[in-house]
Amino acid sequence: MLNKVVIFGVGLIGGSFARALKQAGAVKHIVGVDRSEAFLSRALELGIIDSAAQPGKPVSDPQGQTPASRRRVSVSDPAGQTPVCRFEEAITGADLVLLAAPVAQTGRILAAILPHLDAHTIVTDAGSTKCDVVAAARAALGERAAQFVPGHPIAGRETNGPDAAIADLYHGKKTVLTPLPENAPQDIERVAQAWRACGAIIHTLTPEEHDRVFAAVSHLPHLLAYALVDDVASKPHSGLLFQYAASGFRDFTRIAGSSPEMWRDISLANQAALLTELDAYLAQLTRLRASLAAGDAAALEAVYSNAQRARRQWIETIEAAEPPQPKDAAAE
């Protein structure tokens, strides 16, 4: 049982973590921290979090006025009490802190946490890239980086915000931990246990392995889907094209419905590995183009057949071991 969990970012990822921990009875108190007052207010309203704080904002300002953040957040407190706490109070005494904010904010958040970080507190994250997060953590936390256990839950939906948060988002899904050499085994285990309480299956990779793998199976497909929709949308007859786009196009491009800002950051955070995968794919497309131009039916069929076979085998042997994903399960 965790006494106090602090979650930075009370949207889909952080909110679902909170809901899952609560449903499992694995936590006593959850503090939400978010730049968005509306998100905090809504997360309190929905019972996702028990109290709220804003990053680096004092609860009352030097002029003695009640700041807008406090007023707005407390309005939505069903018990009539003020569930808003100071940022330093939010962090102090936490068993676990989860960063579920955009990865580009990792360094800033960790630097803000550091002055209030108890020796027993473990910090983890839910970022889609790991090498850059590890570098940011080392830079921000210095010798206390041992308290940071990097992680990445492989789950998502196309919707976002506290209203999108669901208790079973992580159920049967993988959470990849990429521990640092200086992490204590019991600290890694505390993070793993929290994710297991959410129903996740724990996998372990190095940050480098993680980033290479996800460049290939997640970051590249996102880039390709965005590229195709932008390509179609930029043509003079795009209206005609979209009129006849059907379910194949819809599913192929579903991930292009994901947050452009988030995927811009992921693309740049994992630049080297993504370039490697993109170059391999461009080489593959160039070969396929030559086969098509030459009318080489056998070469085309070899690629298509191998792909169909590999995909079928993947679906059968790997997905069969997992429960069905929610219909709108999306960007991981």
Add this chain to the structure above:
Amino acid sequence: MLNKVVIFGVGLIGGSFARALKQAGAVKHIVGVDRSEAFLSRALELGIIDSAAQPGKPVSDPQGQTPASRRRVSVSDPAGQTPVCRFEEAITGADLVLLAAPVAQTGRILAAILPHLDAHTIVTDAGSTKCDVVAAARAALGERAAQFVPGHPIAGRETNGPDAAIADLYHGKKTVLTPLPENAPQDIERVAQAWRACGAIIHTLTPEEHDRVFAAVSHLPHLLAYALVDDVASKPHSGLLFQYAASGFRDFTRIAGSSPEMWRDISLANQAALLTELDAYLAQLTRLRASLAAGDAAALEAVYSNAQRARRQWIETIEAAEPPQPKDAAAE
């Protein structure tokens, strides 16, 4: 009401057309023609067709033996009668013939039909490419090409065969007709009415427009999805990669589960338009690669944002007008 409809290919596309016409009470008798005895037998068993014929096969052979096709097909006749007819009988007197066999067979099938083709019979097809089908029809039918009205229902599922056929496959979906200049308006209307009876919405394009549009929104995405799965499967660490592929990868590559033979034929049949689209996409990817390599966040975000916006608009304005597609709706 159509008295007699002949369907070449009693799998998903032809079988669903048959089921939909029957459900609408728009046809008296359906003859199925298929190279596969098992498909014919099963289509009879399921009540998709009322009688069966095999292309170019006589019902009894010169040695006076009952051929296997007749035995097998008649076994499954629930009424105890033999619902197998001669190929020429199958064609004679038909109001409508639908070719729902692979497009590469169009010429051969039309040549086999021609000697038995009544003056009032209209032939149509369900092929995913149209310029090659029109060329094959002109070559096979000569001056009787006016009896051929080319078409393409924009619907599908990943499964195939008579068991995959469903009455509502075309409900609310588009069927694109690409009439020939010599088609009589009432002949085009007969084909349109049959599809409307299946619940489809009729659109009209020239064969060239059709092939350009579907190269962009269907044929290219298929090629890209096959290329990605083959690329991932060909890497030495493909096992590790597939282990972490999740729902984004699954949906992006769903169309790579489609028939490799069918898509090889479509790729080659629409070679010129597909090459044009592939080249535009390669140019787009090359620009995006340069932005990524330069760390140009604004350029990446511009492409990603434009794609997200265009896709959202498409989903809202165009798909909203259509009923939800079946969950496994696939290759169109």
